[in-house]
Amino acid sequence: MATVTELPFDIDNRRVLLVGFSERYKYFGQMFYATFQMMRNGFIRAGTGAYLFSDRDTADFAAPLAIRQLGKIAANKKLLTLVDELEPVAIGLMHCDLITDQTIEQIRRVHPKVSIFSYFIDPIHIDLQHDRFARFVSLSDVSFATTAGPALAKFRKYGNVGFMPNPIDPTVFFARSFQRDHHQHDFFFAGKPKGRDSLLTELEGLLPSRNCGFYMRVARGSKFAIGGATYHTVLGRSKIAINAAVDDSPYFYSSDRVAQYFSAGCLVAQPNGAKLDELYGPSTMLSFSDAQELADKAEDLLQSGRWKEIARHGQERAVAVSNSELIARYMIDRCADQQSFDWPAWSNEFYTK
Template sequence: MKIVIVGNYNEKKAGANFYATVRKLVNGFTRNGHAVISYSDRDVARSISPWGIGRAGMRKANRLLVDVCRDFRPDLIVMMHADQIGNDTLREIRGFLPALRIAAVNLDPVFLPENPPRIRRLADVADITFITTAGETLAQFATSTHRVAFIPNPTDRSIETLECFARTDQSFDLLSAIGSEKGTPWRADRMRALKAAVPEARYGFFGIDGKGPIFGAAYFDAIANSRMGLNLNRSDNDYLYSSDRLAQFAGNGLLVFVERASGYGEIFAEDEFAFYSGPQDLADRLRYFLAHDAERQAVARKGHAKYHAIFNERLVARFIEEATFGRVDAADYAWPTAVYGG
């Protein structure tokens, strides 16, 4: 099959986003035997613009995508936060490729006010949208012509190459990395409260208290230099929602602390993740693993193996393909495969 994956490859940041989900899915589809063209709508718009401004080059970026599809004739277009590409462009492509399927992938939480309009915008032209939140909340985006399903954040052995469980010499006991505390100050408060409750731990906390966010190889250096990771999302009460931090932490072999309310206890066992319920339990669990490092290594090793086995880039890409074309066998996947609408 021939596939065009349209998304933000963020070339302006050079190699700093080498672990982005869009790149993992390109790998997954390619490794599953498909021919894949990567089309970075924002980078194309920026490069075409005479001023280097993405918005100024948007019209030409849309025209170029039409040309790419006319020459390549894809069977599937995957739209991943491709905000520069208009619905009319996709309708035009469908006009000369009537058998084309269009899938959208949305990695943002559905509780962000700005995200539902993005999902609904593409619902007018996409056959299906995949979202990193599961459960009945997805039904609100389904229509008679548009389906919705969950996907987990994929890991990729060619990207998440670390095995932190195999080491005991790291400088940080616990890593947490957020963009900033501005939008969700409670996360920074949770991190500070944990430091106060368990002062004996060595913390690698980024995005708070003057320690800026961390990206690229420096981010993976911080992971390599850590024993455990706190997967602190903007909300832990939305079923199976997580940022891609979960894939980066588990995929690189950290012992990952995960809030029980997230629902991940339905997929991973107690000896694969460090589940906790609330701040006090988190502090208690951290103290326990600080005192039992061999157990930290064992749990992290199992979590790493499980995540790579059931949430890898090939399986997630295959599910996107199969759900888009309506041929999913739920027994092949460890996550909820319900498809809403259609």
């Protein structure tokens, strides 16, 4: 456990302001397990005072009829006021697209000693997200993404960039499916169907006797097919959770569902492309290249019961490799340009401008 003296920040100011995410207005508890919440707890356990500011919620509440763009000016003004009052030692930006470049520039002018970092969990290798991440990198002293390798390295022209795994926090989201005798689903998936439905449909055809719990969100902005505590409960009663990808993911990239699947104690079924077995270690997941290989491997593991041991080992390794306190301490060190503890192996994925 981290202590105050182990951290590189000024002992008299350990306040960290985390900016981003919409919790109260849009999701209202449906995503209590979101990365933003995991990292808040991680920073607290790392010995800092973590304060939250949602640009989206602030804009929604400030605008007539909750028209977000009309509340954008108010959100930026509120952030400036909060920074003046709080005087944080560091500010973390996560997908806070409503915060303008001018606001960040003003914060730097008024508070020249503050460290600004960003962290990004969307796929930076696709065109839609490239410019978003590049903007945050250019605004920050250091930035982190859940993508590694060449796909991350190319952003070094905008600033310092490093890899971070999708964080796990057992106090927020945890179950031990591998300890259960009775399960609700043999296979589980929750998310948007685009780019994934063909794999899931083919798997159902290959294993018609298996119970598949596939919860599909109809479209962006629509209500989740499953969320909140129900998502946690059903996932924790599923044997194999499929981390189906939209496309061929780059090195180490996955959506944050991989952390939720490990946390629930399921056997994670993971496409080969991202090479996540190199991140979490051998015998931690079921790797596959197509639906046929997934069906063959899964059926063997389900019939023998060996899926439980792999799921147990996967959860242990995932918690060790990617717990939110570890990630927060690493971020703090990078912001301070110091090393206060033994960094994990994945910290080698760091590229300076």
